[in-house]
Amino acid sequence: MQDFKNFDPRQSAMDAARAMLEQAAKDAMNDGTLPQKELPSFVVEVPGDVKNGDLAANLAMASARVFGMPPRKIAEAITAHLPALEGTLFDRVEVAGPGFINLFLNMNWYANVVLAANVAGADYGRTDFGKGEKVNVEFVSANPTGPMHLGNARGGALGDCLAAALDWAGYDVTREFYINDAGNQILKFGKSLATRYLQIFKGEDAVPFPEDGYQGEDIKVLARQFADEVGDRYVDGDFETLQTDIAAFGLPINVQRLKDDMGKYRVQYDVWFSETGLHQSGAIADILDKLAQRGATYEKDGAIWYRSMQYAEKYGGNKVTRKGLDGEVTDEAKDEVLVRANGVPTYFAADIAYHYNKFVTRGFSRAIDVWGADHHGHVARMKGAMDAIGLDGEKLDIVLMQFVRLMQDGKPVRMSKRTGKAIGLAELLDEVPIDSARFQFNLREPGSVMDFDMDAAVAQDNQNPVYYVQYAHARICSILKKMAQEGIVFEGADKADLTLLTEPSEMDLIRHIANFPGEIISAAKSYDPARITRYVTELANRYHKFYNSCRVKDAEPAVCQARLALCTASKTVISNALTMMKITVPESM
Incomplete structure (x- = not known):
């Protein structure tokens, strides 16, 4: 039996259709029906309405100018030279309208889809499309100076599910978190902690808090932890020493909290990359030397500048549009400082060195960064x-993720009723099931502003989109279990006559199952894992329609076995889609 490894039913059908049409066109040229010309590129696709065929090709339309003939006449010449369809994947081929070639798949193809999902099981949907290309997906990368916010919740779900889609599509994927543990934000972090520490012993009035300091309650908690450990040892000492030591104390704690929050969210990174490591290894100094050797930098006012305008122009970067109070504002782009006059490298210098490390040191052929939409100018x-x-800047892809609004009772929610603070990732996961959070955050493509419906996220009914999908899986499990208890045992898809699945709702469901591998590939290519949530939601919908229109238990035995195979195929695909997104797959609800 075929093992169906890396099997894509829809793509195999399109490939077969293309090969068959190309050969028919060549045969028509060889006998003089069509002039000897080089065939142009053409499209084989799934039409919007399957009544017009399972596949459609525009070969005749695309080659009209080449052959100097009306498209319909070309289409008729090509179809007249098609071989006998027996033994192929096709039942019939028709010419429609001005020259479209429509192809109808036969029942053997439909049967093979159901068999493939059953035989491949947990691997159905995986392909080798990516050919093992080494890809780095960096996402969230929140500053380790405080709790993660709501945008990190969307970024975590988006980045993790995008990485999963790439993995299933045959890429060699590394998930990465870039720890910004150097630079101004860490200095500010240490200064904020140091001030709170001194306030514990001297009082808040005696030690003014810096205007640009981090105001969060978490800073006070960390300062208290430090004070409990070291006592008043630093109270009368050098402030800069206190600032350095308390930052060194608090940073690992916050990084571990980031890891814990991501772990709770079911995000497991392959690499936690430290910015400090770039400074310590000399990687930033090396990058500055390389840029200078290539004439990409210059000195001005004691600082080292990068010729940003010269190199960003290729990517439309000479003007930067940002949102202002009066709408969108366009600023002229400027060259960037890489090393300040005081000799300290900027974040941008570290960022260049970091991406050089991805491409050159670690050998990734493509790097994908998930950023908030406010970084679009970068x-x-x-x-x-x-x-x-x-x-090659084309090998660096940036996925810009728009903002999230929490909604409850139809109104935006900005603050927690329990704490009075802005709702962050940790608190959201305390109030909303993780399954709902991961699913809802992937309901919309990254570039769209999304409303996160908290009412729907906690609902245990069809208002909750993930519940609707999980229920479909549980329903199938319940059906199979109940039938087995009544003595109706599924004998296996390989023993069933799957060509009996001819009802419209059955064929519609099978067509959708066939689309699963291709949908994963599309999600990987477009960097849009929301395609998977939309796909599996529609699969649940089509399964419910099939179940409501086609009896399983009471069907004639051969039909019953075929429908049981279709049920198990549907269960497998729902399970695979949810597992890919790290969402639980319940067998009962």
């Missing part, structure tokens, strides 16, 4: 910097 500069360093 995209062209970062891609241009790859060109400036001698790499």
Whole structure:
């Protein structure tokens, strides 16, 4: 029996259709029906309405100019030279309208889809499309100076599910978190902690808090932990020493909290990459030397500048549009400082070195960064910097993720009723099931602003989209279990006559099952894992329609076995889609 490894039913049908049509066109040219010409590129696709065929090809339309003939006449010439369809995947081929070639798949193809899902099981949907290309997906990368916010909740679900889609599509994927543990934010972090520490012993009035300090309650908690450990040892000492030591104390605690929060969210990173490591290894100094050697930098006012405008132009970066109080504002792009006059490298210098490390040191052929939409002005500069360093900026892809609004009772929710603070990732996961959070955050494509419906997220009914899908899986499990208890045992898809699945709702469900591998590939190519949530929601919908229109238990025995195979195929695909997104797959609800 075929093992169906890396099997994509829809793509195999399109490939077969293309090969068959190309050969028929060549045969028509060889006998003089069509003039000898080179065939142009053409499209084989799934039409919007399957009444017009399972597949449609525009070969005749695309080659009208080449052959100098009306498209319909070309289409008729090609179809007249098709071989006998017996033994192929096709039942019939028709010419429609001005020259479209429509192909109808036969029942053997439909049967093979159901068999494939049953035989491949937990691997159905996986393909080798990516050919093992080494891809780095960096996402969330929150500053380790405080709790993760709501945007990190969306970024975590988006990045993790995108990485999963790439993995299933045959790429070699590394999930990565970039720890920004160096630079101004860490200095500010240490200063904020140091001030709170001194306030514990001297009082808040005696030690003014810096205007730009981190105001969160978490800073006070960390300062208290430090005070409990060291006592008043630093109270009368050097402030900079206190600032350095308390930051060194608090940073690992916050990084561990980031890891714990991501772990709770079911996000497991392959790499936690430290920015400090770039400084300590000399990687940033090396990058500065390389940029200087390539003429990409210059000195001005004691600082080292990067010729950002020159290299960002290719990516549309000479003007940067941002949102202002009066709408969108366009700023002229400027060159970037890489090393300040005081000799301290900027975050941008570290970012260039970091991406150089991805491409050169670790050998990724593509790097995908998931950023918040507020970083859109940095995209062209970062891609241009790859060109400036001698790499290819086209190999760096940025997924810009729009903002999230929490909604409850139809109104925006900004603050927690329990704490009075802005709701962050940790608190959201205390109030909303993780399954709902991961599913809802992937309901919309990354570039769209989304409303997160808290009422739907906690509902245990069809108002909750993940519940609707999980219920479909549980329903199938319940059906199979109940029938087995009544003595109706599924004998296996390989023993069933799957060509009996001819009812419209059965064929509609099978067509959707066939689309699963291709949908994963599309999600990977478009960097849009929301395609998977939409796909599996529609699969649940089509399964319910099938079940309501086609009896399983009371069907004639051969039909019953075929329908049981279709049930198990549907269960497998729902399970695979949810598992890919790290969402639980219940067998009862």
